[in-house]
Amino acid sequence: MEEKREKAELYFVTSLYLNAWLLSQGFEMIKTAKLDNNKVALFYVNTDELNNAIKEYRQNNELKEFVSQLKNVQEIVRMHIQREKVSETLEIPFD
Numbered sequence: 001m002e003e004k005r006e007k008a009e010l011y012f013v014t015s016l017y018l019n020a021w022l023l024s025q026g027f028e029m030i031k032t033a034k035l036d037n038n039k040v041a042l043f044y045v046n047t048d049e050l051n052n053a054i055k056e057y058r059q060n061n062e063l064k065e066f067v068s069q070l071k072n073v074q075e076i077v078r079m080h081i082q083r084e085k086v087s088e089t090l091e092i093p094f095d
Contacts (some may be wrong), residue, residue, distance in 0.1 A: 009045065009046055010030060010031075010043045010044065010045065010046055011043070011044050011045075011046040011050060011051075012033070012041035012042065012043045012044075013041065013042055013044070014035070014039040014040065014041050014042075017067045017070075018044045018054065018057055021053070021057045021063070022042075022044060022050070022053060022054070022057075025053050027040045027044050027049075027050060027053065028044070028045070029044060030042065030043045030044060031043045031046060082083075
């Protein structure tokens with residue numbers, strides 16, 4: 001699960017994409033913390049508005065497609081960089 005409640009007052013989110021969505025919607029991050037699983041969580045005041053924004057994020061098919069394609073582009077870039085590193089390693093001349 002990407003987000004959980006801390007007490008009833010704060011709600012934390014570990015998803016980069018959901019955090020970006022919430023911040024773009026004007027929600028204020030209250031604090032951050034590194035969790036036991038080494039993920040970083042951003043905390044927000046747990047309100048009905050926050051919960052509605054999270055629900056909207058999950059139901060927005062256009063946004064889901066955008067996130068999916070962003071992940072695809074990130075993977076393409078990552079593969080390209082790895083390929084360049086391998087090529088550079090193989091091109092080192094031996095004396």
